[in-house]
Amino acid sequence: xxxxxxxxxxxxxxxxxxxxxxxxxxxxxxxxxxxxxxxxxxxxxxxxxxxxxxxxxxxxxxxxxxxxxxxxxxxxxxxxxxxxxxxxxxxxxxxxxxxxxxxxxxxxxxxxxxxxxxxxxxxxxxxxxxxxxxxxxxxxxxxxxxxxxxxxxxxxxxxxxxxxxxxxxxxxxxxxxxxxxxxxxxxxxxxxxxxxxxxxxxxxxxxxxxxxxxxxxxxxxxxxxxxxxxxxxxxxxxxxxxxxxxxxxxxxxxxxxxxxxxxxxxxxxxxxxxxxxxxxxxxxxxxxxxxxxxxxxxxxxxxxxxxxxxxxxxxxxxxxxxxxxxxxxxxxxxxxxxxxxxxxxxxxxxxxxxxxxxxxxxxxxxxxxxxxxxxxxxxxxxxxxxxxxxxxxxxxxxxxxxxxxxxxxxxxx
Amino acid sequence: xxxxxxxxxxxxxxxxxxxxxxxxxxxxxxxxxxxxxxxxxxxxxxxxxxxxxxxxxxxxxxxxxxxxxxxxxxxxxxxxxxxxxxxxxxxxxxxxxxxxxxxxxxxxxxxxxxxxxxxxxxxxxxxxxxxxxxxxxxxxxxxxxxxxxxxxxxxxxxxxxxxxxxxxxxxxxxxxxxxxxxxxxxxxxxxxxxxxxxxxxxxxxxxxxxxxxxxxxxxxxxxxxxxxxxxxxxxxxxxxxxxxxxxxxxxxx
Numbered sequence: 153x154x155x156x157x158x159x160x161x162x163x164x165x166x167x168x169x170x171x172x173x174x175x176x177x178x179x180x181x182x183x184x185x186x187x188x189x190x191x192x193x194x195x196x197x198x199x200x201x202x203x204x205x206x207x208x209x210x211x212x213x214x215x216x217x218x219x220x221x222x223x224x225x226x227x228x229x230x231x232x233x234x235x236x237x238x239x240x241x242x243x244x245x246x247x248x249x250x251x252x253x254x255x256x257x258x259x260x261x262x263x264x265x266x267x268x269x270x271x272x273x274x275x276x277x278x279x280x281x282x283x284x285x286x287x288x289x290x291x292x293x294x295x296x297x298x299x300x301x302x303x304x305x306x307x308x309x310x311x312x313x314x315x316x317x318x319x320x321x322x323x324x325x326x327x328x329x330x331x332x333x334x335x336x337x338x339x340x341x342x343x344x345x346x347x348x349x350x351x352x353x354x355x356x357x358x359x360x361x362x363x364x365x366x367x368x369x370x371x372x373x374x375x376x377x378x379x380x381x382x383x384x385x386x387x388x389x390x391x392x393x394x395x396x397x398x399x400x401x402x403x404x405x406x407x408x409x410x411x412x413x414x415x416x417x418x419x420x421x422x423x424x425x426x427x428x429x430x431x432x433x434x435x436x437x438x439x440x441x442x443x444x445x446x447x448x449x450x451x452x453x454x455x456x457x458x459x460x461x462x463x464x465x466x467x468x469x470x471x472x473x474x475x476x477x478x479x480x481x482x483x484x485x486x487x488x489x490x491x492x493x494x495x496x497x498x499x500x501x502x503x504x505x506x507x508x509x510x511x512x513x514x515x516x517x518x519x520x521x522x523x524x525x526x527x528x529x530x531x532x533x534x535x536x537x538x539x540x541x542x543x544x545x546x547x548x549x550x551x552x553x554x555x556x557x558x559x560x561x562x563x564x565x
Numbered sequence: 566x567x568x569x570x571x572x573x574x575x576x577x578x579x580x581x582x583x584x585x586x587x588x589x590x591x592x593x594x595x596x597x598x599x600x601x602x603x604x605x606x607x608x609x610x611x612x613x614x615x616x617x618x619x620x621x622x623x624x625x626x627x628x629x630x631x632x633x634x635x636x637x638x639x640x641x642x643x644x645x646x647x648x649x650x651x652x653x654x655x656x657x658x659x660x661x662x663x664x665x666x667x668x669x670x671x672x673x674x675x676x677x678x679x680x681x682x683x684x685x686x687x688x689x690x691x692x693x694x695x696x697x698x699x700x701x702x703x704x705x706x707x708x709x710x711x712x713x714x715x716x717x718x719x720x721x722x723x724x725x726x727x728x729x730x731x732x733x734x735x736x737x738x739x740x741x742x743x744x745x746x747x748x749x750x751x752x753x754x755x756x757x758x759x760x761x762x763x764x765x766x767x768x769x770x771x772x773x774x775x776x777x778x779x780x781x782x783x784x785x786x787x788x789x790x791x792x793x794x795x796x797x798x799x800x801x802x803x804x805x806x807x808x809x810x811x812x813x814x815x816x817x818x
Contacts (some may be wrong), residue, residue: 375620376618376620377643377671379671559621560576
């Protein structure tokens, strides 16, 4: 190993990559802009749509009810509802999204109520349609209140206390510390995101430094220099690793900033859970910024290091085999799915660390990160995971060096 | 000095089995001499030169280049060799100066040495005007000059040229030929491969004709003319490889 050569190659590759638009976009621009983009762009639009749907009065068609003027009057007087006179079949109107819901009052409803007879009020809605679903909820809420009032009136008529139908109350109390809550909610999502970024950040530099060089004819120029191929591989490998780690650092910084800034701006907006994943969803849903153990974040960085090495080495080896940039892209693209799968399994509730899962690369990282972010430090597993991933990474790097020494790979025509 | 002893390189091909890209190639090139390796496409020129430049390992046989064995000490060989081929391109996103300096650093020159040598090379090759511009914006002439400066940055004793004029316009090709002559004048050991007959006639002290991976004839132009009883280089070449039928057969493989 000749560090002078390795550093020379690394610095040249760094300079070269910083002048490459494709690498710049994938390692710097996208990770920095993706979170704010999702949060402020998609998130804001979604919040607006949801808020609008909620604030807008629910359009209702009342079917029947000619002999129940009291209830009809109450619905009409409620500001949450806008009663529409049906022009045609009400079911068609709901299907065509002209009204959100319809309420069918059975004949003689109020009379039956007075007589103590049970009748069924039917709410028609369109399953899966957000506005219709929300409308049905509103109508249900209204009818429940109406029923409660009826019950109260009946009890009062008979001189009975309210406690008769409500013998006790229930309440929920949270015992989880705030970092545990944050870790569990965010913990599943952050490792997944980091694993993806770690991979995509290494992708373009890896392709550019190998298949790209072959395609442009500079690989042979480089091989003419008196540098040992091991040093060439290590110089290039360090550059790919830099790309990967830079992507993670930039996106984490951007994400933190987005959550801090965006959280303040949007603390009024609710229902953004679906927006950009657990991190922001947890924040707006519960009205506080999820507290994550900062030591946990450092731990995540320490654990991601061997995975970044693994990705950099695998990507270098795979794209070195390709003759051209395009060919390398077609080899690397399917690899993303190989990465996504274990990372996603780690996000599922109920999948926990065990002696077996600790040996599965990527999945083990995903699981241990979830634990560390919620303040659980299982040192035995951490050691196994770090150790096993380091072994995988070293093996991948060795394969890459071998590939560089194979004439049929370097001069593949 | 270049001494090649029975250099042989085989490749494995799925359809054709084992193929000899070079077979028992032996020759010697002395300092201050240009050795011309003449052959049709696929004759084994590039494979032979890549073995001398240690880009490929010989399957059998050996070679000593600038006093170092190509198998035992490939790095020392490369430190004493300047390799210029149509396939050795420039880093488009680097400037000419950065490109040359990079190879200076890889050849273990100090930054001061690199600066001094770049200045001298830029003077000689008239490169000052475009030295700090990016290579991807260069004309072919500028690219060739930068490539030449890249091969000369460490002042190698041995120069290997693999079809350096391939695809170049007349002016640039002439400049390359002049540069090859300069190398000889400076006492460097030069080996030059081409399939252009006129270049061999004009340039080379010794000519080796390669066909089907084998060196089929070798000698000065005068010796070859006498041996094959022909004046014209093209006729000599066709006779040396065993006639037109043999050439056509080789082209089909």
